[in-house]
Amino acid sequence: MAIMRCIKVHPNREMTVDEFKAWLRHFDADHDGRISQDDLKDALHSLRVWFAWWKARQGMKEADINHDGQIENDKEIEKLVNYAQQRLHMKINQSDW
Numbered sequence: 001m002a003i004m005r006c007i008k009v010h011p012n013r014e015m016t017v018d019e020f021k022a023w024l025r026h027f028d029a030d031h032d033g034r035i036s037q038d039d040l041k042d043a044l045h046s047l048r049v050w051f052a053w054w055k056a057r058q059g060m061k062e063a064d065i066n067h068d069g070q071i072e073n074d075k076e077i078e079k080l081v082n083y084a085q086q087r088l089h090m091k092i093n094q095s096d097w
Contacts, residue, residue, distance in 0.1 A: 013091070014091040014093060015090075015092055015093070016092070016094070017077075017081055017092060017093070017094060020084070020092050021077065023043070024039070024040075024043055026043075027039045027042045027043040027046070029042070033072070034070040034071060034072040035070065035071040035072075036069060036070055036071075037056050037057060037060045037069060038056075040056040040059055040071070040080075041053050041056035043056075044056055044088075049088065055088065058083070059080060059083045059084075059087075062079055062080075062082075062083045063076050063077075063079035063080040063083055064076060
């Protein structure tokens with residue numbers, strides 16, 4: 001049984017990868033555990049990012065390894081984290097240490 005905890009995340013501050021995943025889950029419209037381009041666009045809109053639709057498209061191009069239109073596994077999440085750090089200047093740490 002998975003234990004879920006509620007995490008209030010403020011993406012403009014430093015966060016861990018787990019907090020980043022929890023923040024993205026808030027935008028998973030169909031609750032299937034996968035992030036679509038529209039979900040990512042909504043997440044970026046919440047940050048008031050300019051051209052969120054374009055940045056979501058670019059994020060999907062970089063992170064969606066199997067080109068199915070979904071971010072769904074750890075490798076793809078890792079690539080999305082790298083995109084967020086490099087292109088969106090988000091501060092995402094690997095652990096709580």
